[in-house]
Amino acid sequence: MNIAAEDSWDIRELTWSKTAGSVASDGVYMKTEYMIEGQRHYLKLSNYDSYRGIYGHEAVNEFIAGRLGGLLGINVLSGSLRKCLVRIDGREYESYVFAAKSFKTVESRVSFEDFYVDNRLSDRESPLDLCKRFGWENEIYKMFIFDYLIINRDRHGANLEVLKNDSKKLSPLFDNGLSFVCSCADEADLGSFDVMGDRPVNNFIGEKRLERNLSLIDKKVRISELDESCEDKLFEGLRGVLPKPFYNMIWEIIWKRWQYVKKFRAQ
16 A cells, blocks of 8 residues: 655546445545556545535545554455545546555445345345355454444445355455544544544444444454554554644544453453
8 A cells, every 4th residue: 555656646637426436336425437557446535515625534544444454454445545636527626535446347246235135034134144144244243343443434235345256255345434533624623522432323234333333243353453553554654644633533543442342352
């Protein structure tokens, strides 16, 4: 996973939309696709509207989430973070863009929610029970832990996919930008942010609270351990992309929540 050089990458010729070219079938952030060195990539901006333009730091969150997944040994979509020149609705912006290799060219895929509707035994079989029947409980339990650590609010039924090869498997975890302190517009907002707050989420699998989903884990899940040296690994090359207080808060979220996960796992 790379951080782009200081020179901006000029991709003003690309067309952006809220859904076209997205990794998933739904989404709220501007996305597109682009060929880089013969490999199709999906590109994702932070938030956008016609009045404010591009704002927020969801693209940076995506990048950090990918790095964290690598440290934990969890299958999370990783990519690069690039400073880019983009054009949307006739206006030009310089912004950071998260770029990740596509996995849709390798295998056919379907949103988890569509797969669930087509394959559930009855209306009484929950999405989590279906995952257990297909042998995916380890991946889902890791997802519960990962989403708890990053305070991911956006694991709806299309932000996880089933790759439909001969032995069906789940996609990497993607669309992880609505996480960490994405609700904080500036440094003043950080002061009132509760890093351990159990926020409501839109999960399709499990409960609508991140902490409650941890209680659904009924077996030991093997993931790599985090230590304090991981802070430098997570933010290497990122200094200056966001103000330092944002990184301090993101690390506080990860570290304090990791301590809670460790206690939970020990029980």
